[in-house]
Amino acid sequence: MSTAVDREAGVSIGRRTVLKSAGALTGLVLYLRAAGTLAAEEPRKYGADAMPGGTVDDPLVFVSLQEDGRLTVTVHRPEMGQGIRTSLAMVIADELEADWARVRVTQAPADEDRYGSQNTDGSRSMRHFFAPMRRVGAAARAMLETAAALRWKVPVSEVAARNHEVVHLKSDRRLAFGVLAKDAAQLPVPARGEVRLKDPQAFRYIGRSDMQLVDGADIVEGRAQYGIDVRLDGMLYASIARPPVTGGKVAKYDGSAALRVPGVVKVVLLQSTALPAAFNPLGGVAVVATNTWAANQGRAALQIEWDDGVNETYESERYRKTLETAARAPAKAVRNDGDALGALAKSKRRVEAEYYLPHLAHATMEPPAAVARASGGKCEAWACVQAPQATRELIAEHLGLKPEDVTVHITLLGGGFGRKSKPDYVAEAALLSREMAGKPVKVTWTREDDLRHDYYHTVSVEHLEAALDASGKPTAWLHRTTAPTIGATFSLEANSQSPEEFGQSAIGLPFAIANFRLEVAEADAHTRIGWFRSVSNIPHAFAVQCFVAELAAAAGRDPKDYLLELIGPARRVDPRKLSDEWNYDESPQRYPVDAGRFRNVIEVVAGKAGWGRRLPQGRGLGIAAAYSFMTYAAAVVEVVVEKGVLSIPRVDIAIDCGPQINPDRIRSQVEGACIMGVSLATSG
């Protein structure tokens, strides 16, 4: 998602400003790279081709085969619980006809020139890399088959790779993969067009539900290494007091008491960078010590006066009123089919609702943490980051190095959810290592740091109005969405949601309503706003689906039937016809809005949940559906309200995410997302 939104930030601040400030802002460096692919006459690129780094499908980059048969697959996308280290390895191993028991996985360092896009967000890893990784496996398989055919002096059509061996089909002679490794490595890599993919019927691992996680044993035995776990010889530990307000800085400080804490080595003032915050570290005062506890104790002993800066008065309750005021006044229309305002003005039956969704903190179980060693004009970092290349560029920028002088090793992430797309904490470690004359430094955020200094999910007020005809059908729909934009984290001038944000469950609804208007109101950001899991789908889909249920109630109709009627018959709609030019940066031909798939998840979930069953007093069922990041999802939630207390005994979910590579990980994501969603909806 960063590219897309950065691009928006770039557009809104103008090219000259971009060029002037590009050196100081990693987000905009990414923008320039992306913009390079968007020159005026070039056709627009979609999917992985629209991402900086694109895709790489060279087997020599991703596959390493030892003579003893051990096969090492390099996974270039960070693992944060989505199972990608297992799933991408399954794809390669399957096409390669490898024996899963002999497959090991290694994690690629940050290097998009070598590996292709590593920016792990936007539900893109499998969407963008299923096909390239199939080609990687298939090309490697072809090289092994060719090596065997050459050795046997038989046509390659007579041999086939099977489960870590190549078999000569006529004679049943066999050569183990490891025996062929050296020969195969000397052969040319087949051209992309010549790579023969397997018939999906012959898949060994893809689509299987019983695949064990490649990191399962390490995790349950305590060996798995997260960013917070990295240990280097002579390493120091830092705890940082950061400005409590975004845009603030240290006015003055006294570190003498901190220095008296046993184990504290140094107190370091970290400069705060001017807004916009981008991925820059926040600055503050760091306490560097021989262990984490001493660093935290020292930090507690710091005396600091802060200059809170321009966001000093930002306060959630007051800001809510600001958003509500904006949400109730006319704003810029970004989709306007028919004449919704006219139809609403004339309507005898109007329904109106407003939904407020607060800021959310990612609260990954592993707080931001990183280790860096910066010396001799180089920097090496170990970090739990979703955006490896951006991390590399950010460190380079802050240390005045070239990106190629920066190495970033990617550890496991103890949760990501979009927080770890922003590598501010890794730059902190790099700056502190330089400050400590090149000794490695680990920065660990406390839980309070994490919650106070997050790149919060935006806060929003979603205002909806509809006109109903005599039969209860909506004749007009007005949605005014009001939320500070992620773009504001990268540009001071960005003050309303971008197409990437209102493109999520607000603009592209395929509803059968003649008069449909989406307005986007302005809202200034006063804190760091960032991507959070399904991002803008959270407020938009929540509001839209609640409102559809309100309309159904007003019409005296069943909410499932009403929702299906709104979606209309199975058909494919070009998102551009719904005023959605963005379409998650995917091709509108390949990814149209598919009303049939949308309907299907609703019908499936309603059937499985026993929609319409009679429930005792105090119990109820709700239904909702959303199309988010190319996946169709629908849920039926059973709720109980007893003595004013809400509980949720059962949730049914149906999702259609396209091809299923690792069904167990799809299921686990849905289980977990359901729990996180309930947690967000009920507790914030």
Added chain:
Amino acid sequence: MAHTLDVNGRSMSFDVPDQMPLLWALRDIGGLTGTKFGCGMGLCGACTVLIDGQAARSCITPVSAVTGRRITTIEGVGADETGNVVQKAWRELNVPQCGYCQPGQIMTATALLHSNTKPTDADIDAAMAGNICRCGTYPRIRAAIKRAADSARGEK
């Protein structure tokens, strides 16, 4: 001051202040990073270890309070018969997502099964309530505990 601790059956010496939480002694001094930091206040369970077989929050347990007591961490719990079946069940059901909280979950689950060989859903929920998982693996945690309990009792 030097503190000699029994960690996973091994005697380890920690030259740290009395008040240093066991968590940081284990991780930063002892190099046992399997025990995780989550909140530092005993609220999330990521730092759970066993002290004389009982689940305890190492982030709020000073080193001086555990000298002479038997400490088991995730790195050593596999040597315990119950801990071993819990780990096995966790793997079989692919419980982890990001995996970060799972060492703490496994330690608490092991302590539960030490005291209750056939826990009900309610027993599991009560015992595990202090262990937070942001990925939301709770349904699988519950299933894995039941599987481990069955397996420990010999009901495959």
